[in-house]
Amino acid sequence: MATKETTHRSDTDPSHEDDGAVVFDELVRGGDVRSEPLWRIRLRLFRRSFAKNWGLYRESKMGIVGLVIIAFFGVMAVAHPILLSTVWDPVVYDPVSGYDAVVNEFTIVEDGAVVDELSEIELTQARFDLNPMVSVGDVVRIPVQPAPPSFEGENVHVLGTDPQGRDIFSQLLYGARAAFLLGFVAAFTTVFIATTVGSVAAYYGGRIDGFLMRTADLILLMPLLPLLIVMSAVVQINMVMLGIMIGVLLGFGGDAIVLKSQALSIKVKAYIDAARVAGGGDRHIIFRHIVPNVVPLSLLYMMFGVTTAIALEATLSFLGLLNIQMSWGIMINKASTEGYLLSGTSYWWLLFPAGLAVSFLAFGFFVVGRGMDEVINPRLRAR
Amino acid sequence: MFRFLGRRLLQMGFLFIIFLTIVWFLLQLMPGDITDTLIGDPSIPLSTRLELGERLGLNQPLYLQYWTYITNFFKGEMGVSFSRYPQDVSTILWEAIPRTLVLVLTATLLAYWMGFKSGKLIAWGRGGKTEQGFIVGGIFLQTVFYPWFAIVMLWTFGFFFGWFPIGRFIDVGLWQGSGLDATSVFVQLVFSSFIAVMVYAGARWFIKRTAGRLITQQRLERVAAAIVLIGLVAYWYFNPARTYVADIVWHTVLPVLTLGLVTFGAVMLITRTSMLETLGEDYILTARAKGLPKQAIRDRHAARNALLPVVTSFILAMGTVIGGAIITEQIFSWPGMGLLFLQGIIVSDIPLVTGALAITGVLTLFAHLVVDVVYTFLDPRIRIS
Numbered sequence: 001m002a003t004k005e006t007t008h009r010s011d012t013d014p015s016h017e018d019d020g021a022v023v024f025d026e027l028v029r030g031g032d033v034r035s036e037p038l039w040r041i042r043l044r045l046f047r048r049s050f051a052k053n054w055g056l057y058r059e060s061k062m063g064i065v066g067l068v069i070i071a072f073f074g075v076m077a078v079a080h081p082i083l084l085s086t087v088w089d090p091v092v093y094d095p096v097s098g099y100d101a102v103v104n105e106f107t108i109v110e111d112g113a114v115v116d117e118l119s120e121i122e123l124t125q126a127r128f129d130l131n132p133m134v135s136v137g138d139v140v141r142i143p144v145q146p147a148p149p150s151f152e153g154e155n156v157h158v159l160g161t162d163p164q165g166r167d168i169f170s171q172l173l174y175g176a177r178a179a180f181l182l183g184f185v186a187a188f189t190t191v192f193i194a195t196t197v198g199s200v201a202a203y204y205g206g207r208i209d210g211f212l213m214r215t216a217d218l219i220l221l222m223p224l225l226p227l228l229i230v231m232s233a234v235v236q237i238n239m240v241m242l243g244i245m246i247g248v249l250l251g252f253g254g255d256a257i258v259l260k261s262q263a264l265s266i267k268v269k270a271y272i273d274a275a276r277v278a279g280g281g282d283r284h285i286i287f288r289h290i291v292p293n294v295v296p297l298s299l300l301y302m303m304f305g306v307t308t309a310i311a312l313e314a315t316l317s318f319l320g321l322l323n324i325q326m327s328w329g330i331m332i333n334k335a336s337t338e339g340y341l342l343s344g345t346s347y348w349w350l351l352f353p354a355g356l357a358v359s360f361l362a363f364g365f366f367v368v369g370r371g372m373d374e375v376i377n378p379r380l381r382a383r
Numbered sequence: 384m385f386r387f388l389g390r391r392l393l394q395m396g397f398l399f400i401i402f403l404t405i406v407w408f409l410l411q412l413m414p415g416d417i418t419d420t421l422i423g424d425p426s427i428p429l430s431t432r433l434e435l436g437e438r439l440g441l442n443q444p445l446y447l448q449y450w451t452y453i454t455n456f457f458k459g460e461m462g463v464s465f466s467r468y469p470q471d472v473s474t475i476l477w478e479a480i481p482r483t484l485v486l487v488l489t490a491t492l493l494a495y496w497m498g499f500k501s502g503k504l505i506a507w508g509r510g511g512k513t514e515q516g517f518i519v520g521g522i523f524l525q526t527v528f529y530p531w532f533a534i535v536m537l538w539t540f541g542f543f544f545g546w547f548p549i550g551r552f553i554d555v556g557l558w559q560g561s562g563l564d565a566t567s568v569f570v571q572l573v574f575s576s577f578i579a580v581m582v583y584a585g586a587r588w589f590i591k592r593t594a595g596r597l598i599t600q601q602r603l604e605r606v607a608a609a610i611v612l613i614g615l616v617a618y619w620y621f622n623p624a625r626t627y628v629a630d631i632v633w634h635t636v637l638p639v640l641t642l643g644l645v646t647f648g649a650v651m652l653i654t655r656t657s658m659l660e661t662l663g664e665d666y667i668l669t670a671r672a673k674g675l676p677k678q679a680i681r682d683r684h685a686a687r688n689a690l691l692p693v694v695t696s697f698i699l700a701m702g703t704v705i706g707g708a709i710i711t712e713q714i715f716s717w718p719g720m721g722l723l724f725l726q727g728i729i730v731s732d733i734p735l736v737t738g739a740l741a742i743t744g745v746l747t748l749f750a751h752l753v754v755d756v757v758y759t760f761l762d763p764r765i766r767i768s
Contacts (some may be wrong), residue, residue, distance in 0.1 A: 035605030355531030
């Protein structure tokens with residue numbers, strides 16, 4: 001078992017060196033260099049390495065599960081505006097300003113004999129609230145909020161409504177959109193900052209390296225959540241700003257340190273020297289030669305960055321510290337401020353859809369990150 | 384060793400001052416101060432507000448305020464809390480620090496201990512349904528939306544089963560009229576547990592030196608752990624404050640369990656990865672070829688080397704643990720530093736928030752130092768001579 005793993009170490013290297021060799025062979029064999037534009041060669045190289053890495057990635061079952069989860073939430077995010085403009089009436093189904101007074105039927109029972117809170121009401125309370133003439137056994141219609149899931153009637157609420165009469169399912173779909181927006185902003189900021197800082201520090205070395213890496217150490221020292229809580233008290237944070245903040249803090253911290261060591265190993269490759277001899281300036285070498293080779297590794301950290309960003313946003317929204325209209329965290333925050341925090345399973349649609357959505361989307365991105373890790377790091381692979 | 388420590392301490396001091404400076408100036412950007420909070424009360428005239436601002440030194444230039452704060456901080460004074468007016472920040476924090484420390488330390492140590500053990504085992508018995516189950520569970524624990532998870536835990540065990548109290552640190556009704564101070568009883572409890580842990584560590588060290596075979600060694604260690612545990616329980620059982628101590632422990636279990644479970648998932652996954660890498664090394668093959676017992680290969684050859692990345696991960700996990708502690712304290716109404724910090728942020732109590740963050744910084748740096756020292760002991764290659 002263990003001996004098999006040792007063989008993996010030498011045989012697969014995810015760099016594109018052998019692809020380059022294939023292209024070189026083709027060129028030597030008489031392929032016309034000038035007739036083929038550079039972008040097509042690049043595209044072919046990219047396709048080839050993609051096919052190889054995809055083959056490796058496909059072996060990890062968890063990675064595929066992660067992609068399916070992300071795709072599922074992606075469909076949810078895309079479905080929301082479409083549903084809102086076709087099937088759903090915005091007055092009722094808008095995630096923030098919608099309202100629907102769901103009317104439910106309640107049976108009146110003796111005082112203290114209530115078994116199911118959602119379909120029975122005490123006699124005294126019914127007389128006090130509704131009509132002093134009602135008696136035990138009558139069926140009354142009362143508007144309720146939060147309403148349980150209903151599939152009949154004028155407006156269908158698949159997951160019920162929240163304490164303010166808004167449709168939970170619509171909020172859930174909208175939350176998926178918000179989470180993807182945040183995730184992408186955070187991920188791209190992370191990759192941009194981390195690759196730039198890592199490459200610059202590795203390329204120049206010396207004082208610039210020292211300064212950037214000490215800053216990275218300092219950022220690594222700061223606990224993320226308390227820092228963001230303080231920031232939320234100083235400025236009004238919206239979704240895009242939060243994404244950029246998380247991206248900067250993640251990208252300039254640990255990720256920059258990891259990518260710097262990767263960039264260092266690229267800096268000593270022969271093609272960097274070749275580029276320099278050919279007259280390439282510093283900026284050209286960093287952005288055309290080092291950064292493109294660091295980016296594949298940074299994609300891995302991008303995935304973990306998305307996981308962190310989604311969890312942090314939901315946590316800050318849960319604490320009510322963000323200036324945003326609706327997200328999964330806000331849904332749980334609403335449930336808690338309206339006093340349904342410990343309602344558990346009797347008001348399950350308030351807590352469980354949003355909580356599980358945050359958990360599963362973060363799970364999906366994390367698992368994809370692990371799958372990519374297995375592509376990059378051969379020793380982690382199953383066989 | 385001492386030169387290394389000295390240099391580290393110097394570096395830490397420097398880093399801490401930078402950290403404190405950033406935190407201080409960041410918090411000065413927070414809109415409003417104590418006098419703005421009083422505007423809401425129309426019975427307080429403007430002159431009183433101005434006078435209060437002057438008395439607290441809020442009208443001084445910023446750099447003077449900063450200098451006063453820094454110099455006072457190193458004298459151990461962190462100013463007066465705005466929201467709990469006459470109380471000192473240091474007094475408030477001093478009461479909260481042990482509670483947070485116990486919550487975080489117990490959860491982290493338990494999680495690392497259990498996580499390392501189970502990670503080791505699932506890496507060893509690779510490729511089975513159990514492993515898959517543990518991995519999925521571990522990833523779920525690591526990525527679960529923590530506040531929601533804590534709510535579900537609190538509801539399940541506190542409300543549905545009713546095994547544990549719903550939040551808070553003590554049952555106030557029980558303590559009323561007992562004449563005991565919860566904080567001092569708690570500190571005694573922590574101190575006795577600390578001594579027990581120290582005794583156990585000493586016994587382990589002694590066993591490791593004297594006992595020869597691994598199997599006997601592990602058995603002896605288990606016996607030592609049992610003796611220490613029985614001794615600790617017996618000490619508190621015959622103590623007059625035993626019901627009160629039991630009350631504190633009973634309140635502690637659920638928050639520690641919740642925070643610990645989440646950390647456990649991460650530690651287990653890291654240990655598994657690191658163990659798999661170690662199992663691929665040539666010296667493991669050598670050990671197998673020599674015909675050593677499997678347990679010895681696993682525990683002595685592989686696990687000891689797999690421990691290094693796990694210890695390193697502790698530094699990175701620290702930020703998560705601190706964040707987790709804030710959420711845990713918020714949901715379980717656990718009166719520690721995280722709760723103080725959150726309440727301070729909401730009412731703009733700048734001195735309290737600065738103090739809480741500064742203490743967090745000190746503790747984080749200290750944990751870094753401990754990890755560094757442990758690391759040098761674990762890895763002879765980087766041992767400082």
